Amino acid sequence: xxxxxxxxxxxxxxxxxxxxxxxxxxxxxxxxxxxxxxxxxxxxxxxxxxxxxxxxxxxxxxxxxxxxxxxxxxxxxxxxxxxxxxxxxxxxxxxxxxxxxxxxxxxxxxxxxxxxxxxxxxxxxxxxxxxxxxxxxxxxxxxxxxxxxxxxxxxxxxxxxxxxxxxxxxxxxxxxxxxxxxxxxxxxxxxxxxxxxxxxx
Amino acid sequence: xxxxxxxxxxxxxxxxxxxxxxxxxxxxxxxxxxxxxxxxxxxxxxxxxxxxxxxxxxxxxxxxxxxxxxxxxxxxxxxxxxxxxxxxxxxxxxxxxxxxxxxxxxxxxxxxxxxxxxxxxxxxxxxxxxxxxxxxxxxxxxxxxxxxxxxxxxxxxxxxxxxxxxxxxxxxxxxxxxxxxxxxxxxxxxxxxxxxxxxxx
Ligand SMILES: [Ca+2]
Numbered sequence: 001x002x003x004x005x006x007x008x009x010x011x012x013x014x015x016x017x018x019x020x021x022x023x024x025x026x027x028x029x030x031x032x033x034x035x036x037x038x039x040x041x042x043x044x045x046x047x048x049x050x051x052x053x054x055x056x057x058x059x060x061x062x063x064x065x066x067x068x069x070x071x072x073x074x075x076x077x078x079x080x081x082x083x084x085x086x087x088x089x090x091x092x093x094x095x096x097x098x099x100x101x102x103x104x105x106x107x108x109x110x111x112x113x114x115x116x117x118x119x120x121x122x123x124x125x126x127x128x129x130x131x132x133x134x135x136x137x138x139x140x141x142x143x144x145x146x147x148x149x150x151x152x153x154x155x156x157x158x159x160x161x162x163x164x165x166x167x168x169x170x171x172x173x174x175x176x177x178x179x180x181x182x183x184x185x186x187x188x189x190x191x192x193x194x195x196x197x198x199x200x201x
Numbered sequence: 202x203x204x205x206x207x208x209x210x211x212x213x214x215x216x217x218x219x220x221x222x223x224x225x226x227x228x229x230x231x232x233x234x235x236x237x238x239x240x241x242x243x244x245x246x247x248x249x250x251x252x253x254x255x256x257x258x259x260x261x262x263x264x265x266x267x268x269x270x271x272x273x274x275x276x277x278x279x280x281x282x283x284x285x286x287x288x289x290x291x292x293x294x295x296x297x298x299x300x301x302x303x304x305x306x307x308x309x310x311x312x313x314x315x316x317x318x319x320x321x322x323x324x325x326x327x328x329x330x331x332x333x334x335x336x337x338x339x340x341x342x343x344x345x346x347x348x349x350x351x352x353x354x355x356x357x358x359x360x361x362x363x364x365x366x367x368x369x370x371x372x373x374x375x376x377x378x379x380x381x382x383x384x385x386x387x388x389x390x391x392x393x394x395x396x397x398x399x400x401x402x
Contacts, residue, residue, distance in 0.1 A: 006389065010382055013255050018353060020251060024233045024244045032225045043225045046247035050221060050275055054214050054317060067268040074251055116255060152219060181211055188207065 009113045016111040022081045029087050029161065030146040031153045041077045041085065044145065048073035051141045058179040064133045072127045072138040075120055079104035088171060089163060101128075136178040143172050144182060151189050155198025164200045165190050213314040220312060223282045230288050230362065231347040232354045242278045242286065245346065249274035252342045259380040265334045273328045273339040276321055280305035289372060290364060302329075337379040344373050345383060352390050356399025365401045366391055 176183020
């Protein structure tokens with residue numbers, strides 16, 4: 001038998017790692033391409049990290065820290081473990097979203113050992129404030145990724161939720177400010193979605 | 202109408218990003234804690250990236266590049282889009298696994314633009330060779346993560362597949378060489394799984 005005790009630090013890390021497994025049980029509004037089942041928050045976060053790695057070069061106006069963007073997107077949704085997924089076009093649920101998510105951040109990041117607890121909480125706060133270049137890029141990707149999935153599933157969940165092109169345009173309005181070519185991409189997807197009848201004007 | 206053409210580079214990146222969405226349709230043998238449905242490859246890859254970020258400090262014998270480990274684990278399973286998930290204890294399917302995965306890597310990384318195509322392929326090759334510290338840590342996490350899920354789902358999928366403690370021990374044998382304390386953790390989980398009746402000796 002292994003008599004040696006694990007450090008408290010490792011035990012805290014493993015507790016957090018097991019706790020965030022719950023992100024695989026939180027379903028989003030958008031569908032996965034092909035199977036057309038709803039995507040989980042964990043899958044969404046993986047896809048964002050992949051996109052951050054490949055698309056960070058499109059931020060041309062300043063130097064950005066790619067590892068920081070990746071860390072942000074890996075953790076950006078974990079508060080939904082307690083607070084649930086608030087649909088981005090649901091204004092009612094949006095009202096107390098901030099308070100619910102702050103409490104969730106306190107509990108979840110509080111599971112981590114010293115140093116990591118503060119580092120990840122600071123990254124999440126930075127993401128939420130959407131001011132730094134890294135946070136603005138993470139936010140732009142967080143809006144572009146579901147747009148790609150909506151487009152490649154024929155806009156099914158846009159139609160089910162009665163979304164129109166102006167709402168999608170408004171939701172992705174900030175993208176061109178941080179990554180001009182991604183802003184163009186967004187506009188092309190919206191126009192093509194309207195042309196194909198996926199999205200009403 | 203947006204008349205401006207997107208660069209070929211961005212179009213290649215988006216094509217790859219849409220293609221790898223298929224990782225959400227590949228199901229693994231291990232179960233998600235709580236819901237007890239099989240985990241997808243995308244979810245597994247997200248969980249590994251989270252673990253890399255938190256546990257990289259347990260590699261104490263040398264300096265390692267955390268961003269490199271995270272990139273590796275984000276892409277390590279995309280070859281399964283073409284080659285399928287080969288169950289780690291299935292020796293028959295393991296025989297032509299390498300050839301199937303090499304062909305998949307050629308096709309998938311070939312979708313990316315110059316520079317990124319070579320960078321990601323080199324990372325995947327490095328992961329497969331399991332020689333560098335980053336590859337050895339990525340590999341250790343790729344084995345530890347399902348162990349945590351098996352343990353927290355009562356060993357259900359171990360039992361369904363007739364796995365015993367020695368097989369799990371053998372599968373995680375290399376962990377202590379790259380991260381001694383994670384090696385201890387592995388042994389404690391195996392012993393506790395045997396004690397609780399999740400895993401036969
Ligand atoms: Ca695998």
